[in-house]
Amino acid sequence: MTDSAFSSDVEAISSIDAVPMILSMVKHLTGMRFAAVARVTDKNWVACAVDDSINFGLKPGGELVLESTICHEIRQHQQPVIFGQASTHPVFSQHHTPKTYGLESYISIPIVKANGEFFGTLCAIDSVPANLDEPAIAKTLTLFAQLIAINLDTQKRLEATKVELNNANELGRLREQFIAVLGHDLRTPLSAIRMSADLLETRTEEKRSLNLIAAIRNSSTRMGVLIENILDFARGRLGGGIPVQRVLVDDLQQTLQQTLAEVQASHPLAIFESTLNLPAGVHCDALRISQLLSNLLGNAVTHGSTATPIVLKAYAQNDEIVISLTNQGVPIPAALMPLLFEPFSRSEAGQRGEGLGLGLYIASQIATAHNGTLQVSSTLDAGTCFVARFPARFKWA
Known part of the structure; x- marks a missing residue:
């Protein structure tokens, strides 16, 4: 034989x-x-x-x-x-x-x-x-x-084909495990840090200690944003895209105003101007739209000029919701523009700054999940302007 x-x-x-x-x-x-x-x-x-x-x-x-x-x-x-x-x-x-x-x-x-x-x-x-x-x-x-x-x-x-299918099934199982473990193992110690900072704050009035506690709280907030960005990146690239739950939202304008206020509180030196005029009954995932705006605001604060205001506008136009954000400063390099909405594009283009370079990618994915778009223009005279658009159903009063 x-x-x-x-x-x-x-x-x-x-x-x-x-x-x-x-x-x-x-x-x-x-x-x-x-x-x-x-x-x-x-x-x-x-x-x-x-x-x-x-x-x-x-x-x-x-x-x-x-x-x-x-x-x-x-x-x-x-x-x-x-x-x-x-x-x-x-x-x-x-x-x-x-x-x-x-x-x-x-x-x-x-x-x-x-x-x-x-x-x-x-x-x-x-x-x-x-x-x-x-x-x-x-x-x-x-x-x-x-x-x-x-x-x-x-x-x-x-x-x-069978091998590819088995590999795909195994990859799907590992993907879900990875996202679950990542979320649990990163969020749990971060929650402990935040709770510890809150507890320490109640037990001291010494100014230097309070400053350190505030620094810990601010760092943990930034860490929380990074964790959520990593999780969204994992869902977007390893799963079927960033999930959204679109419902009729009557208070999107209030949600965006609150998002702007949170960013203002975290960046007291930045100057903001806003014009928000949104209708009730917008068909969207309000938390995800808030995340989109937060990422755009964070990008503007990090890379824009602190001497001129960051201008936020949100309004309805031709059955679409439009959110635009303009800041002045050095224009985005031409080499970076094709990579801007790709993950980790900042490091690939030799840019330096806080974060992993996931914010604009996630913002773009959120717009896409709403059947919308996120576009950018950047010139020395007009500044850098991000414009997000997505269709919406209106429930006019």
Whole structure:
């Protein structure tokens, strides 16, 4: 029996339901009593399927010495070999294979895959002569060999698809575990830090200690934003996008005003101007829109000029909600513009600043999840302006 190196080939042929019928048809067409599918390499001849009525002695997995077979030569020239009576044949009457195995009739057709790889042969043998002169015999066996090759190619594609599917399922399982573990393992110690800061604040009035506690609280707030950004990045890139739950919201304007107030409190040196005029009944995820605005505001504070105001406008226009944010300062470099809404784009473009460079990516993903867009323009005269648009249903009073 052959070793495990060829067990997959034997299994592949045995899994082709048509092979037993093909071998039976080969015997019927040729009148020969032994038919087989053989795997032929540069070192081995292995029977993968056998239909034996002469007790030749081969079973699936059985081997012949490669050099003792004609298939060794067929593997090199990849042409059929056919003779009906070896003892009178001008070439094969002196060939070692018929003499070794006592053969009179022989037919062997190469099995070649679509990529040109030689798999082996479809062959038939007998110890008595056979009439193999009819051209239809060779043509029919060639079609049988092609059918086997097609099935082998199909099997390979199916196996590759199964592997990809299994990998995708495993990746999905690991993705969910990663997001869950990331959220728990990062949020839990951060909550402990915040609670500790609150507790310390109630137990001291010393100014230096209060300043340190405030620094801890501000740092934990920034850390919280980073954690949420990382989680959203994981959901967006490893999952099906950042999830949103769109409902009819009557107080989006109030939500955006509160978001602006929180950023103002965290950045007392920044100057803000806002004009908010939004209707009730906006179809959106208010918390996600708040996050979008918070990320845009944070970006403007970090990269804009502190000497000029950051201008926020939010309004309805042609059945859309428009949120625009403009700041002055150094224009965004042209090299960075194509990367601006990609994750970690700041480091890729050689920019330096706080954060991981996820804020604009997440803002863009939130706009996309609302069937909207986030666009940017940046010039020295007009400043840098981000404009988010998304469709909304209105419930006018």
